[in-house]
Amino acid sequence: MTIFSNASHYEKVKPGLVQRDGHKHLIAFKLSGFTFFFDKDTNQVIEEVMSGLQYDGYEILDTDITYQNAYKCIMTITYQ
Template identity: 80%
Template sequence: MPIFSNASHYEKLKTGLAQRDGHKHVIAFKLSGFNFFFDKDTNQVIEEVMSGMQYDGYEILDINVASLNYYKCLMTITYQ
């Protein structure tokens, strides 16, 4: 996944997370470069991001993955 090159998926995304303040927040990011909507690589990215957030104490409230086209999707995570 080119958007996350040279660092872990979660570490790149982590800088965009809001402080844990009890309020609901949303982070969105694009995943690209895969051949099938839910392939192994995509699931690995999603799992790493979710696990990292939970490990850092964030509560994941909702997840949405929307297809933008055949090679890209937009993932949004609502968290607290």
């Protein structure tokens, strides 16, 4: 996963989060480097980001993956 170099996956997206204010918000990030539907590394990235959100007190309302091609997708998480 080239977009997440040395820092943890959640720490990379955390600066893009809106502070908890009771409103719904969305964060989107690109995932790449997987070769089939379920990939252990991709799952680890998604799990770490979602766990970090919950640990920091955010409520996850919805998730979505939009595939760009066989090797890249965009993960969106709606949170509050």
